[in-house]
Amino acid sequence: MSIINENVLSPISIRLLYEGMVVEDDIYDADCERLLMKAGNTLTSDQIERMYRINNGRDVIYVTGRTHKAMASKRPSNVEIETLNEIEQAMGYAKIKDRTLEILTDISKNKKLKADDVNDVTGELSGCIEDSPPAVIIAPINAMAPTSEYLQRHTVNVGLLNGLLGRWLGLDKNQIDKLILIGFLHDVGKALMPPAILNAARKLTKVEYEVIKLHPKRTYDLCAAFPEDVRNAAADHHERLDGSGYPKGLSGDGVSIAAQITAISDVYSAMVSRRVFQPPKSPLHVLSLFEKSLKSQLDCELSNVLRVNLPAELMDKPVLMSDGTIGILREVFSGDIEFPDVEISRRLVKTNDRLYCVSMYNDD
C-alpha cells in the first residue's frame, strides 16, 4: 500500500477493520457513494459485519489517506505476502476455475452436464493432488477472493479438499479420483437456483431456504451421466449423521463415507470463504468447530484427519488478526487449535479470545 494524499479517498480492505477500532475518518462503500461509518465511532463486530453486508460482500471500502497510512503500518515487513493471482498461478488453479465457471454457466442455461467436460477438469484436479504439496493445494482454498467467484471456486475447492482428505487417509488413486469427482459435482445443482437467492447479501428467508434445499436433488438429476454411487454421494452432502440433514433425512451409516467426506470438505470450504452475506472464518476456528458444535453431525474420525494434517500446511503464512494487524502463524497447538502462537511485529504472541486470528491473509 502506498502512502497518498490525506484528502483523497483511497481503498483499503474491510478486513483490516477490527472490533474496538476508533475510526479516524468517514468510511465509504466500494462505490464511494454510501457512507458506511462516520469518523469517531468505535467499531463493534456487529457494525463490521453490517458494513460488509451493506457493501454487498465486497472487500474494498474507501477511507481518507490518514486511515490508509495507519493501516499500512500494520503489515509485517519480514515476510512476502502473496497476491490472490500469485496463489492461483502456482497450481493452474485459475484455468481450472475458469473452466468450472463455463460448466456451471452452461447448466444455468439448462444445458446438459457433459461427463467429458467434468472429467477433463477433475483430471486436472487429480494431477494437482498427486503432484502438488498440500500447502500449495490449500492456499487457494483459504485465499480471500471476490464473492462473485464463490460458486466456481467452491466447486473446485471441495473437489481438491476431497482429494486431499483421500490422500491423507491413504486411499488408492481410483478412490481419490472418485472423491475428487464427487466433491466437484456436489453443488452443480446450485447453478439452477435463482441467482437472486444465491447472491442475496443477507440471511435467507424461510421460503428461500426451502428453495435452496432443492439443489441436492438438482445435482442428482444433473449427474445422470455418472455412476449411481457418485450421484448419490454428491447429492447426499447435506445429510448429517444425527439425521438433521436433507433431502433424505439419512443418519449414521446410512450416509456413505464419500458423502461424509464431502460434507466435511463442503463445510470447511464454505466457512473459510468470503461470502456475500458473511465474512470468512479462520481455518483454525473452523477446525475447532468440527470437534465442538459440529461433532454430532459430521464424522469425528474423518474431520480429525483434517484437524491433524491441515495446520502444518498453514505454518508461516500471513493471518489477519482481530486488531487489524497482519501476523505470521508460527505454532498451532492440537489441544487448543483455535488459539495458535502468531508473530506480530517480530514478537511471538499467544492468541486468545481478545486477540485472535480472523482469517488467512493475502493481497488482492
Place this chain on the structure above:
Amino acid sequence: MSVLAADYSGQTILIYDMDGNHLIDTVVLTHNKTEKQLYVKNMPPRLKVNEDCKLLIMTSPAPCEYVGKVKKVGGELYLALFQGQVKETRAATRYKVNTPAAIDLYICEGQEYKLYSPVKVSLLNISTSGVRFRAPFYSLNDGDQFRINMTIKGNKKSLVAETINHLDNETATTDYGCRFIG
C-alpha cells in the same frame, strides 16, 4: 363482474353476516345463473328468510364477493344474489378466516420453484384483492411472489400472491399482507 359471468357450482363459499361475522364455510351445490340463485350445502341456521349476508366465493385467480339475500322456495333455502353487479369497494372488504394453509411454490424471475418443504401459515383474513396470514418469523420478503394452498371444507384452493407489507410479532411470527396476482 356480472352474476351471470361465471358458474359457481362446486366452489367453496364463505358466508358472513352483514357485520362481517363469519358464519360458515361451505360449498355451492348448484348455481342457477338465469335466476341468479345459489343453493349451498348447510345454510347457516342463524340466517333468516329475507336476511342479507355477505358472500366470498373462492374463485381463481381471486375470490369474488357478493351480497346475498336468503330466500325460500318449495321449503328449500337459497341465496339470491344481487342482480347485476358485484359489490365493489376501493378497499376490498376483508373477511375473517381461521384456516391453515401452506406456501408450496416460490416464483422468482418468472420461474417457479416447488419448495422442498411447504411453509405452513395461518390465514387471518381474505378479500377479493388479497389475503393476510401469519407465518413463522422472516418467512418472506416484501415483493416475494408465491403460491398459497388452503383447504376449506375439503376443497383445495391455490392462489398466487405477492407480499406487500409485513408486521413482526413478539411471538416469533410475522403477519404478511399480500395481494393476489396472476
